[in-house]
Amino acid sequence: MEVRTAYLERLEKDKPNKRCRHWRLWVRLVDGSKRSRRFHGAYREAQAALAEFRAEIESEVVCEDTFAAYAASWAEYRRTVGDLAPGTLENDRRHITAISRQVGDMRMDEITPDVCRDALVAIRTSRNPPLSGTYMNKLYVTFHAIMSQAHVDGRISRDPLAGIQAPKVDTKEKDWMEPERLAAFVDALSTLPLDGRTVACYLMAYLGLRRGEACAMLVEDVDLEDAVAHVRRAVKERDGSVAEPKSKAGVRDLPMPQDLVGILRTWLSTRNVESDYLACSSIGTVLRPQNLQKWWDANRADLGADGMTLHQIRHSNLSMMARHMNVFDLQRWAGWSSIEPARVYVHADYASLKESSEDAFWHHFGTTKANRPED
Numbered sequence: 001m002e003v004r005t006a007y008l009e010r011l012e013k014d015k016p017n018k019r020c021r022h023w024r025l026w027v028r029l030v031d032g033s034k035r036s037r038r039f040h041g042a043y044r045e046a047q048a049a050l051a052e053f054r055a056e057i058e059s060e061v062v063c064e065d066t067f068a069a070y071a072a073s074w075a076e077y078r079r080t081v082g083d084l085a086p087g088t089l090e091n092d093r094r095h096i097t098a099i100s101r102q103v104g105d106m107r108m109d110e111i112t113p114d115v116c117r118d119a120l121v122a123i124r125t126s127r128n129p130p131l132s133g134t135y136m137n138k139l140y141v142t143f144h145a146i147m148s149q150a151h152v153d154g155r156i157s158r159d160p161l162a163g164i165q166a167p168k169v170d171t172k173e174k175d176w177m178e179p180e181r182l183a184a185f186v187d188a189l190s191t192l193p194l195d196g197r198t199v200a201c202y203l204m205a206y207l208g209l210r211r212g213e214a215c216a217m218l219v220e221d222v223d224l225e226d227a228v229a230h231v232r233r234a235v236k237e238r239d240g241s242v243a244e245p246k247s248k249a250g251v252r253d254l255p256m257p258q259d260l261v262g263i264l265r266t267w268l269s270t271r272n273v274e275s276d277y278l279a280c281s282s283i284g285t286v287l288r289p290q291n292l293q294k295w296w297d298a299n300r301a302d303l304g305a306d307g308m309t310l311h312q313i314r315h316s317n318l319s320m321m322a323r324h325m326n327v328f329d330l331q332r333w334a335g336w337s338s339i340e341p342a343r344v345y346v347h348a349d350y351a352s353l354k355e356s357s358e359d360a361f362w363h364h365f366g367t368t369k370a371n372r373p374e375d
Helices: 043-058 067-081 086-103 113-124 133-152 179-189 196-207 211-216 258-270 289-299 311-322 327-334 340-344 350-364
Strands: 003-010 022-029 034-040 228-231 252-255
Touching: 003 043, 022 043, 034 043, 067 086, 067 133, 086 113, 086 133, 113 133, 179 196, 179 311, 196 211, 196 228, 196 258, 196 289, 196 311, 211 289, 252 327, 311 327, 327 340
Parallel strands: none
Antiparallel strands: 003 022, 022 034, 228 252
């Protein structure tokens, strides 16, 4: 933008320049409009700040695109080349719709940090009770990604969200079965006929797989000799197609306990249907997650899991593993792209903390561990 002039205003009127510490920086544009910013500091510092303020405004880019128009093109690009899951694209659409209600008609270059803050507050308080911090965090990530890309594209001179802290995630701990209850659940599974549905539940309970991952596992994905499960694909909930996990982190190798190896050996040697899928349907096709869910709803009470969702089998496994793994191993075990989800699985548990610390002291300092016989 073209600047006509820039000057300082002394806010402490009763003090000379050398003693004043409160200033307003003014920049007048050629169209007659003004920009201002408050500054605290010595006179020379204020002069330097004014020069920086002027340079910042002169470098600003005028972008005629509205937020709604630019966000739509951003989302379309993600849909076309991003190879993203339908759920991710739907979340993009929902977030853009919510943000556009606040700033959709504004030009991209008019969206300042203050505008962003006001928009986030307005979105969060648009519902009663207010939207959760977890939802707002995800919406912020979308908003930030759009404005950051606009900056990279040269549409705006800076990302107005760069200095704004993301809303705090406030997701409650997931409901889960304590390890003892999870073990009882596995025992209860053994009372049911061994078929693709019970095998899928065993995979979730022992390996913490998502139900789509358990249903998509092939026979060739399990190495029973070396006791390793290779997670390579997942069944999509929407259409039942089998594809790679939606992130690279979902591709992982998991060590299997011998109990699970024995269950899988029995299943493969006794099942009366030929199929490439490990937890297959009764006719050998891929087991749809929706059908597994229907079976779960009908049988969970008999398995001691009344009131629990199918996905909470995975939560229970991850909560158990969190007691014994560092957060980075837990990330790899779960197939997460970051360690952020770990916060809802690492439960507040003093007994676990005490056990872990005693174990560390026993191994490295030689301190006697409670209830452990000394060598």
